Amino acid sequence: MKKKKSIKDLLIEYFKAHPKEDTPHGPVVDWVETRYKRLYKKKPRDTWRSIRNLHEIGFLIKVRKGIYRYNPDAVKQRELEDFTSEQKEEILKRDDYKCVICGRGRKEGVELHVDHIKPKYLGGKATIENGQTLCAQHNFIKKSLKQTETGKKMFIRLYELAKKEKNEDLKKFCVDVLETYEKHHINGHIIWKR
Ligand SMILES: [Zn+2]
DSSP, rough: OOOOOOHHHHHHHHHSSTTTTEEHHHHHHHHHHHHHHHHSOOSOOHHHHHHHHHEEEESSSSEEETTTEEOOHHHHHHHHHOOOOHHHHHHHHHHTOOTTTTBBBGGGOEEEEEEESOGGGGOOOGGGGGGEEEHHOOOOOOOOHHHHHHHHHHHHHHHHHHHHTTTTTHHHHHHHHHHHHHHHOOSTEEEEEE
């Protein structure tokens, strides 16, 4: 069966036929709406929003208000920086299908994402080493939780030391802190053995 053409498909078709041109939205919208009406006998909705969306996903460059440009080279570069599905699977498998921050995963019914450790906009590449598994929640708040990893490891070391030295006060303090990590599902991939 032939795939039904969406407004987005038509827009992509137009921009691919006009690469590296500063394109005001008027003629694009006219062209797409004419094609759409011919195909489906009705006027499309949200053509303008679809253009904005193509900009948001990195397909179009916004030159200035109402003017967009399609640069095939930039899009190709952008695609290179995305993980392939094989890479995603490898990263998920390496991380044992668990969020590296809270340790929750498919078993808990949590949605998992493959994240660029160094973000794409900072030049992060699509390599296995630059990938990590995050749950939807921690993908969202990733930046603020990066530093807690260091903290948890430090408190685990301190806890071990306090046990060895039989320093009950220090031990209790570490237990309190580490239990707080557990309570909030923070850094569950770093295992604390009591
Ligand atoms: Zn998580």
